[in-house]
Amino acid sequence: MNWSDQELIDGCKRRSAKSEELFFKKYYGYVMGISLSYAKDRDLAQEIVNDSFLKFFGSIESLTDHQAVKPWLRRITVNTAIDWYRKNKKYSQQQEINEQNEVFHEVHAISDMAYEDLVKLLHQLPEDHYLVFSLYEVEGYSHREIGEKMGITESSSRVYLARAKTRLRELVEMHLKEYAGR
Missing domain, CATH: 1.10.1740.10 (RNA polymerase sigma factor, region 2, helix turn helix motif)
Incomplete structure (x- = not known):
């Protein structure tokens, strides 16, 4: 039935x-x-x-x-x-971070990657950065909401997102170089 x-x-x-x-x-x-x-x-x-x-x-x-x-x-x-x-x-080691020191860039090459490759790269991010990235970019939570849910400051959420994007950009660039070298 x-x-x-x-x-x-x-x-x-x-x-x-x-x-x-x-x-x-x-x-x-x-x-x-x-x-x-x-x-x-x-x-x-x-x-x-x-x-x-x-x-x-x-x-x-x-x-x-x-x-x-x-x-x-x-x-x-x-x-x-x-x-x-x-x-x-x-x-895990928690540290307060200074938002002013972070700058992030857009990742344009992601659209050329397979979903599975992108997921593997995302899982290489530090856990707190990965979680903030997912909550902000995928689920649509605000930094204030993320801070409340994770027990971190709103500015830490912003910095974790910036760091996640920066690191993701680096990982994508490395992945694309490896792919181009095949």
Whole structure:
């Protein structure tokens, strides 16, 4: 039987294990895709997926519009990735940075690259820079929102983005030189 989102959500609200399983299977790829865009490896992405579904099922009572399930699931997944970063940032070296020293340039060569190549280059960025880049450029968060979510200053968010773009430009240039040399 092919269940509609409304039927699955109603079943999940009743804590039906079958409905939860079917919902998980239906949206696993979607949530994993989002998770992989924030995690540097598949194991971490799987943790984010699992935590995201747990949060989703734990808060499903507040979902009133079954048509809003994908945006809601996306927000939960992005916030779960940010939570993971915040929880683990104490292990990475944090430093306050001076916004005035940073200048960034547009990367024009990216449009010539394959998606997979670009993702590999993005994953070479420092984790905090990568997260700010994704939140700003992909998700559309403001620097103020990013600062609040990540527990950093707004100016740090701006600098992390500038540094991410600068480093990404360098990585793209190196990649294109390697590609041209083949």
